[in-house]
Amino acid sequence: MEFRYDKEADANYVRLRHEQYAYREEINTERRIDYAADRKPIGVELLCASEGVDLRNLPEQDAISDLLSQHHIKVLAS
Template sequence: MRMEYDKEADAIYIYLGDAPYSRGKNLDNERRIDYDAKGIPIGVELLCVSTGVITDDLPNRVEIEHALDDKGIKVYA
């Protein structure tokens, strides 16, 4: 699982697949899921990560939680 962290924006983007972006869905003001044309999640954007991340409703939740934990980011399940 590949992640990009932008310290200035306090955001992380987690890549779940390589397919082209088709659409996105905001779960709330701090979480967004990007999908390919078939409706398969290809990425997750998380904002305000320094205060912790809520992982409810995220695809690949367990893998994302482990990756965030490895980066030292607090996870709220």
């Protein structure tokens, strides 16, 4: 699992697995999930990160929450 933060976009990206991107599902305007062709999630994009992030209904919530807390990102809901 890898973490990236884009300060200019105020966005976090958590890479769950190293597989080729096939498509994206937009959960809402601040949360998106990237998938491989086999429909397994490969990444999660979280926008407006400086305000805190909502992990509800995302894959691997506990692992993502642990990773974000290591980077001092506030988790609002999980």
